């Protein structure tokens with residue numbers, strides 16, 4: 486059915502918050518040009534674009550603009566004044582934290598989702614987008630080996646995915662009664678889990694932190710000992726949190742053994758796979774993630790190793806029906822629509838939800854699953870390559886080998902104490918920020934400061950890694966030679 490155009494002739498005044506079609510096209514084309522130029526020129530730009538607060542006073546002190554501005558001039562201001570002062574986390578030599586390789590197809594998908602302003606709350610409002618999100622999440626569940634009942638929803642990221650999964654565990658296992666309940670995780674669990682548990686009302690004495698072994702993996706024997714002790718003391722163990730790829734070292738906890746304990750002690754098995762679970766897409770990754778398929782809930786972060794722009798996280802449930810059981814709420818003003826409709830606002834914390842699935846769907850359709858699999862394999866191979874170089878490098882000692890694309894290491898120098906080496910390694914990170922060629926970050930392992938490289942960007946080459954390590958060695962040598970006060 487078509488309708489006659491209503492509204493008569495158009496008035497393009499700014500009060501309608503519309504640009505005339507030609508200006509809007511020019512604005513949009515300029516943005517596309519900026520994105521394409523960014524993709525094409527990125528490898529030759531500095532990785533870091535840092536600035537102090539004082540250097541940004543002009544930006545910080547802006548008054549609200551009362552009148553309109555030329556759209557292309559505003560884009561120029563954005564490019565020169567704002568984006569330049571931002572690190573390029575999708576740069577092939579950005580190895581810090583967890584890089585955000587992203588992809589431009591998905592970025593344009595985000596623009597489409599925003600432009601159509603799709604709200605994926607009620608089936609009534611967004612039947613097609615709801616179907617796409619269900620398809621995508623069921624597909625992710627099958628990648629993780631969950632049964633046909635599996636599925637979930639897309640959320641902002643791993644933190645909210647963990648929070649959502651643990652909220653389901655609390656509801657299903659404890660009926661939301663927290664007294665004497667105990668949850669278990671390892672000393673390498675991501676900080677977002679502690680935050681989630683606190684928000685869910687658990688006190689710190691209800692969170693049992695199990696020490697890890699020499700490979701930074703949760704120790705099932707220690708876990709079982711703690712479970713038995715807590716039960717003897719009349720407490721109520723209800724959930725174990727395992728990591729499928731810790732952020733520090735990429736370590737994967739012994740998932741099959743932990744799953745066995747969860748089954749034996751009737752515990753919820755939550756896996757934080759925000760970093761690593763996506764690797765299940767590749768056959769090598771799948772082998773390393775053995776046991777992932779036994780989880781009750783899994784946090785996955787498509788904005789990490791599934792190459793989506795921020796924000797895109799996902800919580801998967803072995804039984805997705807537990808999501809509406811936990812989150813469904815009655816909104817009187819939302820009673821329209823068929824009773825059997827799937828309303829994704831009943832599946833999580835958010836009522837208003839954007840069309841996050843669009844970017845995943847578009848990029849999967851356009852590049853194909855094979856390209857994603859190859860991109861993950863590349864990240865795994867680059868991790869191994871980094872490890873090989875480090876083993877032979879005079880300036881570094883390997884601290885942890887490549888685990889799911891994460892390698893940790895330490896600059897070394899004869900005659901320096903462990904504390905002095907800590908300071909040198911931290912100073913190397915600072916020097917990296919000033920230098921701009923590459924960026925690696927540090928972490929603490931067993932009370933020592935180490936450097937850490939994460940190699941998941943599919944556009945990172947062997948040459949990028951080799952030149953980065955050599956640059957780090959030079960920076961370390963220069964710091965020592967200059968007697969820099971930081972070291």
Ligand SMILES: Cc1ncc(COP(=O)(O)O)c(C=O)c1O
Nearest residue numbers: 583642643644675677732759760
């Ligand atoms: C293992 C792990 N869990 C959870 C998170 C939190 O994810 P997000 O930053 O997307 O909220 C991260 C982030 O790096 C992570 O590496």
